[in-house]
Amino acid sequence: MAAELLREKFALQGRNFDKAGEVSSEIKVILRDLGIDATTVRRLVIVAFEGEMNVVMYADQGTLTLVLTDEDIRLEIVDRGPGIPDIDLAMQPGYSTASDELREMGFGFGMGLPNMKKNSDEFRIESEVGKGTSVFVRIRLNANA
Amino acid sequence: MTLAEIRDILQADVLTGEEDLSTDVQQVVASDGMSEILAFARSRELMITGLTNIQSIRTADIAGVCAVIYCRGKCPDRKVIDFARQKKIPVMATRMVMFDICGILYNRGLKGVS
Numbered sequence: 001m002a003a004e005l006l007r008e009k010f011a012l013q014g015r016n017f018d019k020a021g022e023v024s025s026e027i028k029v030i031l032r033d034l035g036i037d038a039t040t041v042r043r044l045v046i047v048a049f050e051g052e053m054n055v056v057m058y059a060d061q062g063t064l065t066l067v068l069t070d071e072d073i074r075l076e077i078v079d080r081g082p083g084i085p086d087i088d089l090a091m092q093p094g095y096s097t098a099s100d101e102l103r104e105m106g107f108g109f110g111m112g113l114p115n116m117k118k119n120s121d122e123f124r125i126e127s128e129v130g131k132g133t134s135v136f137v138r139i140r141l142n143a144n145a
Numbered sequence: 146m147t148l149a150e151i152r153d154i155l156q157a158d159v160l161t162g163e164e165d166l167s168t169d170v171q172q173v174v175a176s177d178g179m180s181e182i183l184a185f186a187r188s189r190e191l192m193i194t195g196l197t198n199i200q201s202i203r204t205a206d207i208a209g210v211c212a213v214i215y216c217r218g219k220c221p222d223r224k225v226i227d228f229a230r231q232k233k234i235p236v237m238a239t240r241m242v243m244f245d246i247c248g249i250l251y252n253r254g255l256k257g258v259s
């Protein structure tokens with residue numbers, strides 16, 4: 001059983017584009033200050049940022065929980081939002097339901113979820129239409145670090 | 146190639162980070178899609194984009210690029226430049242279009258990330 005070293009829960013606010021990414025930037029600083037290796041930090045904050053953007057773009061509100069253990073880093077991103085009717089479809093690179101307005105902000109090109117999966121060692125997504133979406137991610141700590 | 150050389154070649158204005166232009170650049174990521182930058186940037190690349198909102202600098206910070214060049218005459222507002230300064234990311238702006246910038250830099254030996 002991995003020993004939990006740190007657990008922090010952050011609130012995410014839907015539609016607030018000025019603040020979008022602040023939590024991920026904060027996590028980057030936290031992990032860097034803890035001496036986690038740069039590659040692991042990079043992978044983790046990309047996952048966090050894409051997840052944060054998804055909540056800001058599509059949901060009303062959400063939370064992002066960061067858990068650091070002596071073996072891995074875990075992220076739980078849970079939102080109250082519209083949910084995803086077809087997760088397999090949503091995971092396909094290039095598929096997006098984003099509006100033109102969202103695309104003009106540089107997101108919503110159908111790469112967010114695939115990007116999150118690519119940078120994770122374990123990736124799980126659960127969703128219920130009309131209720132919300134939860135994403136669980138695990139990234140192993142680099143054994144060589 | 147250094148950021149200072151790139152500034153001269155692209156006739157770019159430095160909006161912030163004048164003091165960090167000795168950084169050596171080998172690779173480039175260029176896109177208006179931030180997820181594309183996040184998907185391809187490994188670390189310390191030069192980022193070229195036409196997107197000038199706050200998310201462009203947020204993406205640059207998360208992706209760990211060495212500098213941002215805004216193309217086709219687009220200039221971010223003060224808030225974005227201040228944010229880049231705070232994150233210590235040099236930012237330049239040029240009138241050249243993305244296609245020309247990429248062509249010129251590729252000719253000079255810079256490569257994309259694949």
